[in-house]
Amino acid sequence: HSFVPKIKRWHLRRTAYVRHGCQHPPSYPHKNPYGFDLMELSKEAYQAHRYLDFTGALFARYGKTYQIKQSGKTIIRTADPEVCKAIYATHFENFGLQPIRYEGGKGFFGNGILVTDGQRWKRSRALLRPAFDVAHVANFERLEKHVSRFLKLLPRDGSTVDLMPGLKRLTLDISTDFIFGKSMNALESPEACQDFLRAFTSAQRGVVTPEAARDKDFEQACKQILDFIDERVEEAFARSASGKANANSRERVRLIDELIKETQDRISLRYLVLSAFSPAHDTVAVTLTNTFFHLARNPTSWNKLRSEILPTSSRPLTYELLNSYRYLDWVLKETHRITPVAPASQRQCLTSTVLSTGSGLDGLSPLFIEAGTIVETNFRAMQRDKTYWGEDTEVFRPERWEAVRPGWRYIPFSGGPRICPAMKLVYTECGYVLVRMLREYARLECRDPIHEWVEERRLIYQSKNGALVGLVP
Numbered sequence: 001h002s003f004v005p006k007i008k009r010w011h012l013r014r015t016a017y018v019r020h021g022c023q024h025p026p027s028y029p030h031k032n033p034y035g036f037d038l039m040e041l042s043k044e045a046y047q048a049h050r051y052l053d054f055t056g057a058l059f060a061r062y063g064k065t066y067q068i069k070q071s072g073k074t075i076i077r078t079a080d081p082e083v084c085k086a087i088y089a090t091h092f093e094n095f096g097l098q099p100i101r102y103e104g105g106k107g108f109f110g111n112g113i114l115v116t117d118g119q120r121w122k123r124s125r126a127l128l129r130p131a132f133d134v135a136h137v138a139n140f141e142r143l144e145k146h147v148s149r150f151l152k153l154l155p156r157d158g159s160t161v162d163l164m165p166g167l168k169r170l171t172l173d174i175s176t177d178f179i180f181g182k183s184m185n186a187l188e189s190p191e192a193c194q195d196f197l198r199a200f201t202s203a204q205r206g207v208v209t210p211e212a213a214r215d216k217d218f219e220q221a222c223k224q225i226l227d228f229i230d231e232r233v234e235e236a237f238a239r240s241a242s243g244k245a246n247a248n249s250r251e252r253v254r255l256i257d258e259l260i261k262e263t264q265d266r267i268s269l270r271y272l273v274l275s276a277f278s279p280a281h282d283t284v285a286v287t288l289t290n291t292f293f294h295l296a297r298n299p300t301s302w303n304k305l306r307s308e309i310l311p312t313s314s315r316p317l318t319y320e321l322l323n324s325y326r327y328l329d330w331v332l333k334e335t336h337r338i339t340p341v342a343p344a345s346q347r348q349c350l351t352s353t354v355l356s357t358g359s360g361l362d363g364l365s366p367l368f369i370e371a372g373t374i375v376e377t378n379f380r381a382m383q384r385d386k387t388y389w390g391e392d393t394e395v396f397r398p399e400r401w402e403a404v405r406p407g408w409r410y411i412p413f414s415g416g417p418r419i420c421p422a423m424k425l426v427y428t429e430c431g432y433v434l435v436r437m438l439r440e441y442a443r444l445e446c447r448d449p450i451h452e453w454v455e456e457r458r459l460i461y462q463s464k465n466g467a468l469v470g471l472v473p
């Protein structure tokens with residue numbers, strides 16, 4: 001039996017290399033056949049908070065697509081836009097994440113959208129999409145409620161403040177209001193929700209840690225979060241039964257109430273909202289922290305933003321007004337380019353595939369990817385590649401967006417059918433907070449003795465030193 005697949009695999013490989021002219025991608029020059037040498041260097045870089053720069057530099061050295069060994073397994077790494085396009089769009093069906101994420105994640109994420117492929121993924125996506133299609137233009141009233149509360153907590157005497165903790169509490173309130181229909185009131189006090197967040201972080205960390213190495217409290221943490229979500233699901237059923245959910249309108253979209261219209265299966269509902277809450281609860285805060293981090297070091301950009309938004313600062317901040325600010329859009333785009341919160345992602349090849357480009361020493365020959373191989377796509381390296389962005393690629397310069405139309409060279413929200421459904425919502429929320437801050441403060445001063453952005457890895461990558469600033473009205 002095992003003989004037949006072997007012949008089939010041999011035949012596929014032969015066809016790829018002989019008929020299609022595929023080449024092998026360059027290999028990392030390992031000293032250890034299992035790849036432990038690179039794993040050790042990666043660990044050192046990770047501990048020194050410079051893993052992102054370390055991996056980014058390897059592309060310049062070995063090619064936009066190269067292969068490594070990791071614990072004996074071959075992994076293809078790529079920062080080639082054409083290869084990313086092939087994986088995320090052209091050959092979307094042939095590359096999945098379920099084999100990588102499902103086993104570790106099922107105790108927490110169940111059958112949710114973040115850990116499944118195929119029909120299960122398709123169904124979750126179809127259920128979630130309609131609410132995301134309107135969420136970015138809705139909810140402005142709620143946004144204002146939370147943002148004005150956040151602004152009241154900020155110093156007005158120019159004293160130094162790290163914006164990250166407050167932005168995280170703000171994002172928690174905005175996202176729980178949208179997803180569960182009820183804010184967690186994290187802005188009420190710094191301690192509020194800390195216990196919940198600790199459990200959430202522990203559960204999230206646990207799903208990407210081998211079972212034997214997980215925290216002791218992993219199962220308890222999962223239970224705490226799932227119990228919390230189940231309570232929100234019951235509240236939504238009660239709203240639905242009493243007719244209160246129908247008060248939902250374009251101005252007040254509650255994700256959970258929208259979902260209940262489509263499915264009454266409690267387990268599906270639990271994992272749908274959890275899968276939205278997981279990326280939602282901190283990514284916007286981390287992006288905004290990065291935005292303020294860059295702006296504090298670039299007062300000219302802060303002043304340009306002020307010139308753009310001040311002439312309309314007495315008008316209500318509507319979706320249309322927000323969208324009319326061009327420089328604001330460039331600032332956010334540039335923040336995602338240079339400091340993406342999700343710098344890389346992985347897929348496993350499900351069906352052996354020939355990509356039209358990506359291999360050989362010049363990276364232009366067809367690339368054969370065999371079923372089972374893991375491909376790591378590095379968005380950050382692509383977004384900082386000098387050959388695409390010029391010599392000043394490491395510099396925060398929003399003005400570059402006047403001329404660039406980057407296509408697949410810039411995919412901080414991924415691309416293709418699995419693109420982040422919240423991309424527009426993220427732009428709205430970040431833009432809203434930024435404009436409200438610009439209306440309040442004339443100056444944003446850098447108070448951080450360290451100039452560079454230093455990475456800190458959670459599930460996403462955030463600024464280790466937050467955004468230490470002085471706000472001058």
Ligand code: HEM
Binds near residue numbers: 114280417421425
């Ligand atoms: C700065 C903010 C954000 C960034 C940069 C971001 C980026 C991404 C990326 C790169 C993916 C694809 C991951 C992969 O396939 O491996 C993704 C997926 C996803 N994101 Fe976001 N995200 C952000 C915020 C959010 C928010 C606020 C929500 C929810 C309110 C959200 C919901 C989702 C969901 C549900 C998926 C899975 C989509 C699918 O598999 O079909 N994201 N996001």
